[in-house]
Structures are given as C-alpha cells and as structure tokens.
Amino acid sequence: MKILVPIKRVVDYNVKVRPLSDNSNVDLNNVKMAVNPFCEIALEEAVRLKEAGKVSEVIAVSIGKSESQEQLRTALALGADRATLVETDTLLEPLSIAKVLKAIVEDEKPDLIILGKQAIDGDNNQTGQMLGSLLDYPQATNASELNLESSTVQVTREIDGGLQTLELSIPAIVTTDLRLNEPRYASLPNIMKAKKKELNIIPVSDLGVDTNPRTELLSVELPPSREAGILVETVDELVDKLKNEAKVIQ
Amino acid sequence: MSILVIAEHDNKILKGTTLNTVAAATKISDEISLLIAGSDMDSVIDEAQKIDSVNSILKCDNDIYKNALAEDLAALVLSNAGSFTHILAPASTFGKNLMPRISAKLDTQQISDIISVESDNTFKRPIYAGSCIATVKSNDSTKVITVRSTAFDPVECNNSGIEISEIDALETSGISKFISEEIAQSDRPELTAADIVISGGRGMQSGDNFHLLDSIADKLGAAVGASRAAVDAGFVPNDYQVGQTGKIVAPDLYIAVGISGAIQHLAGMKDSKVIVAINKDEDAPIFQVADYGLVADLFTALPELDSSL
Numbered sequence: 001m002k003i004l005v006p007i008k009r010v011v012d013y014n015v016k017v018r019p020l021s022d023n024s025n026v027d028l029n030n031v032k033m034a035v036n037p038f039c040e041i042a043l044e045e046a047v048r049l050k051e052a053g054k055v056s057e058v059i060a061v062s063i064g065k066s067e068s069q070e071q072l073r074t075a076l077a078l079g080a081d082r083a084t085l086v087e088t089d090t091l092l093e094p095l096s097i098a099k100v101l102k103a104i105v106e107d108e109k110p111d112l113i114i115l116g117k118q119a120i121d122g123d124n125n126q127t128g129q130m131l132g133s134l135l136d137y138p139q140a141t142n143a144s145e146l147n148l149e150s151s152t153v154q155v156t157r158e159i160d161g162g163l164q165t166l167e168l169s170i171p172a173i174v175t176t177d178l179r180l181n182e183p184r185y186a187s188l189p190n191i192m193k194a195k196k197k198e199l200n201i202i203p204v205s206d207l208g209v210d211t212n213p214r215t216e217l218l219s220v221e222l223p224p225s226r227e228a229g230i231l232v233e234t235v236d237e238l239v240d241k242l243k244n245e246a247k248v249i250q
Numbered sequence: 251m252s253i254l255v256i257a258e259h260d261n262k263i264l265k266g267t268t269l270n271t272v273a274a275a276t277k278i279s280d281e282i283s284l285l286i287a288g289s290d291m292d293s294v295i296d297e298a299q300k301i302d303s304v305n306s307i308l309k310c311d312n313d314i315y316k317n318a319l320a321e322d323l324a325a326l327v328l329s330n331a332g333s334f335t336h337i338l339a340p341a342s343t344f345g346k347n348l349m350p351r352i353s354a355k356l357d358t359q360q361i362s363d364i365i366s367v368e369s370d371n372t373f374k375r376p377i378y379a380g381s382c383i384a385t386v387k388s389n390d391s392t393k394v395i396t397v398r399s400t401a402f403d404p405v406e407c408n409n410s411g412i413e414i415s416e417i418d419a420l421e422t423s424g425i426s427k428f429i430s431e432e433i434a435q436s437d438r439p440e441l442t443a444a445d446i447v448i449s450g451g452r453g454m455q456s457g458d459n460f461h462l463l464d465s466i467a468d469k470l471g472a473a474v475g476a477s478r479a480a481v482d483a484g485f486v487p488n489d490y491q492v493g494q495t496g497k498i499v500a501p502d503l504y505i506a507v508g509i510s511g512a513i514q515h516l517a518g519m520k521d522s523k524v525i526v527a528i529n530k531d532e533d534a535p536i537f538q539v540a541d542y543g544l545v546a547d548l549f550t551a552l553p554e555l556d557s558s559l
C-alpha cells in the first residue's frame with residue numbers, strides 16, 4: 001500500500017503574526033517558517049504504518065514556492081520515501097490545492113491520503129474534505145485513531161461532545177487531529193540521508209488545473225483588543241467583583 | 251437572493267448552533283430555508299418550526315442520514331442546492347466536516363468560520379489563530395459558508411407553521427460506514443453553549459486535580475474546559491479543548507485557571523464577556539486579556555473559591 005501526505009509550509013506556530021502597515025495582507029517578512037503541525041502528525045502516522053509493515057511507500061507532496069523544498073526535506077528526514085513539490089509563486093486557495101492534489105492522486109494512485117485537519121495560517125479546514133469530494137473518496141476528518149486493514153480503514157474521529165468511529169473503503173481520505181500521535185524529531189543521520197532522497201519539482205502549469213482565485217482579500221486588520229483589567233488581592237475580593245461589579249454570578 | 255441553512259441536530263434536539271447560523275443568514279437575505287436531514291427526528295422538526303426568520307423547511311427523514319455521514323449528506327444538499335445563492339452551516343465539527351464536500355462539487359471556494367457579514371459577498375473571518383481578521387470577498391456565484399456561532403446572537407423561536415416540504419433521500423454512497431459513537435454524558439451544559447466556563451491548564455498538574463474545577467463548575471452551572479497543554483499532557487479528553495484547534499467559546503464568564511494564555515488558547519475564548527485569570531505567574535500573558543486577575547497558587551485559591559460560592 002501507498003500513502004500520500006500533503007505538507008504545507010506555514011509560519012511557525014510561535015510567531016505572532018501582524019497585518020502589514022497598509023493592511024493589504026499579513027506581514028510575513030523575515031518570519032520563521034515550518035511544517036504545519038497537523039501535517040507533521042499526518043506524516044508521523046504514515047511513517048508508523050510503514051514501520052508496522054502495513055504500507056510500502058510514503059510520498060510527501062507540497063504545493064507552493066520553491067522554498068517549500070525545505071519542508072519537504074524535513075518530511076524526508078522524518079521518514080517519507082520521496083517527495084514532490086508542485087511549484088507555484090502564488091498562494092493557492094484550498095479549492096485549487098484540492099484540484100492539484102487530485103491530479104497528483106490520479107497519477108500516484110495512493111491507497112490512503114492523510115492530511116492535517118487544518119493549516120494554522122488560513123485556519124480553513126477544507127482541503128481534505130474537498131479532495132475527498134472531487135475524487136468521490138470517503139473521508140474521516142479529525143482522526144484520533146486509525147486502523148488500516150487490507151480493504152478498509154477504521155478511524156475514530158474527534159467530534160463535538162465525544163468520539164465517532166467510521167469504517168471507510170479504500171482508497172480514502174483521513175485528516176488528523178492532535179491526539180492521533182506525537183510526531184518524532186528528525187535525527188541527524190536521517191537529516192543527512194534525506195538529502196539524497198528523491199525530490200521532484202513540477203511547475204503547477206504542467207498539471208493543467210484551474211487555479212484561478214475565487215476570492216479577494218480586501219484587508220487584514222488586528223482584532224479589537226481587550227482593555228487590560230485589574231488585579232485582585234484575594235479570592236473574596238474576586239467573588240465580590242464578580243457578584244457586584246460584573247454581575248456574572250449570583 | 252435565497253439562503254439554505256443546514257440544520258445541526260442529533261435526531262432528538264436541534265443544536266443551538268443552528269439558531270446562530272440562521273442569525274448570520276438574516277444579515278444576507280430574508281429568504282431563508284432550513285434543510286433538516288436525519289432519522290426519526292420529529293422532536294427536531296417541532297423545534298425547527300418555531301425558528302424566527304425561517305420561511306420553509308426541507309425535510310428528509312431517512313436512516314441514511316441518521317449519523318450525518320458527510321458523503322451522503324453532501325449529496326443530498328447538492329441535489330437540493332438548486333437556486334440558492336448561499337449555503338450556510340455552523341462552523342462546528344458537523345459543518346466543518348460537511349461543507350467543503352459541497353463547496354468542491356459546486357466548484358466554489360468556501361468561506362470558513364465567518365464572524366461578520368459585510369455584504370452578500372463580503373465577510374470577515376479570523377486567520378492565524380485570530381491574530382488577524384481578514385475581510386474576504388467571494389466572486390463565486392454560490393457562496394458556501396460556515397458560521398462561527400459565538401459571533402452571532404441566536405434568533406428567537408416564536409414562529410409557527412413554517413411550511414415543510416419533504417425531499418427524497420438518495421442512495422447511500424456505501425463507501426463510508428458508521429460503526430459507533432461515544433458521546434460524553436454530563437449534567438453540565440455543553441462548552442459552546444454554557445454561560446460560564448471554567449478551564450484548567452498545565453498548571454493543574456494532573457487530571458485528578460480537575461475535580462477542583464468540577465466542584466466549582468457544579469455550583470456555578472458552568473462547563474469545564476481546558477487548554478491544549480492540559481489535553482496534550484493527557485489530563486482531560488480533547489473535547490475539553492478551548493482554542494484555535496479546539497472549541498470556540500464566548501460565555502458571560504470565563505475563568506482560566508493555571509493557563510498561561512498562549513495565542514492559540516486566547517483564539518478560543520477572548521470574546522468572552524468577562525475573563526478571570528488565576529495563575530501564580532504574574533507575567534503570564536493571560537493577565538493581559540483578563541478583566542480580573544488573581545496572582546495565586548491555584549491549589550489554595552480553588553478551595554477558597556469553592557467554599558465562598
């Protein structure tokens with residue numbers, strides 16, 4: 001079996017992102033970039049399935065600027081067997097990303113595609129479901145447990161209020177939630193080995209996919225800020241304030 | 251313009267998020283239809299018939315839709331999408347799972363998690379864990395949208411006699427099968443619907459220590475939440491998680507205990523009306539958003555708070 005894991009290059013989660021001074025977009029000048037944390041979880045799950053002997057090959061794919069090769073090298077160091085970068089200078093919308101991934105899937109024919117449930121930049125939470133829809137594949141989003149069998153995959157999902165377990169026929173789409181696993185760190189020998197692994201680059205135009213944007217970003221602003229409050233000295237003072245000033249408890 | 255809202259329910263109760271979503275729809279147009287698909291769900295239909303601003307209900311009562319599998323439900327919505335200009339659902343795990351499947355088939359770029367309606371094609375939505383707010387214009391002919399419930403006050407339920415049309419079920423896709431569900435049973439309100447939320451962070455030190463919060467929650471009628479750090483440490487299940495990748499809450503009172511206040515956590519609770527922070531580290535960023543801060547060891551402060559309520 002073969003697993004495809006899409007990898008997104010995003011701002012490191014520790015970076016506090018601000019709007020540009022003209023509010024036309026966010027300011028990403030000289031900020032640290034990283035693999036989207038949910039994509040790391042997706043890759044870890046794929047690598048563990050390979051280590052368990054259930055999968056023969058793990059392929060990482062990224063769609064973005066040439067710099068995304070850095071994140072693909074990280075993916076290779078973490079255990080992906082080979083990688084493909086679909087190169088484009090424009091930031092594609094989730095629908096376009098899903099269409100590009102569909103083209104890759106039709107070429108590679110993976111049995112399972114594991115994606116992060118959302119990227120921590122756009123917070124859209126769309127790509128996996130859109131890909132499932134375009135391919136007419138079943139989906140299990142927000143996975144916290146995954147059991148791969150020969151023709152099905154059983155997935156436990158995090159839903160509001162609890163857990164749901166589904167059984168999907170293969171090929172299938174799974175998107176990852178936090179508790180699926182704890183990703184490993186790349187070891188130095190593996191980082192060295194990753195430099196020799198295959199990394200293919202294809203221009204997005206070669207895939208013949210419509211990637212025209214459907215939305216316009218009109219502005220980016222800071223959210224309204226909260227006024228700093230006061231410090232209270234004791235629990236009694238706190239309870240008094242909540243009862244008599246804020247009037248939120250009785 | 252006409253809007254189709256997809257109702258969220260569990261075949262017994264209509265979820266409150268549906269009312270917030272209808273509220274968002276009223277900002278776009280007053281022609282609003284509600285699609286309700288499920289199984290053996292008369293009590294849901296009874297409730298739905300009272301929702302203000304809804305003109306018609308499309309009902310599909312069939313076993314296929316009992317568990318709201320995205321593959322089957324998306325196909326049903328698509329077969330009824332017809333002339334609707336906007337299709338809306340709550341940005342809950344239900345809506346997030348379903349709507350992109352509809353959007354992709356309509357060849358439309360979905361707008362996720364809107365917090366305001368600027369016009370029929372322009373919306374505001376948080377990005378980067380709420381660090382920034384983007385204003386986005388959609389140029390697609392059909393808009394597929396998920397709505398952040400906490401940003402829209404629910405519509406009232408004083409309506410009666412909304413017209414119901416039965417719609418036909420489709421064949422199941424057969425590629426996805428429901429196996430089981432474990433829904434946490436609790437007498438406390440749901441996190442996203444509670445008026446008061448008390449959350450614990452890494453400072454709680456263990457899952458056992460969450461009983462200190464439980465007892466206060468019971469006295470206040472509050473829900474109990476947690477930061478991602480507390481979930482990652484295994485103190486509590488993931489459905490407690492408040493934040494960018496968990497639940498978004500905006501209660502009247504939010505009490506953050508032993509939570510430092512990472513941006514990803516603030517993303518899930520900073521629209522609460524009153525925020526209280528209890529933390530022994532006076533430099534914790536949570537104090538910058540708190541209306542009332544108490545610098546104290548939570549293991550002495552919580553029992554004191556408990557006995558003073």
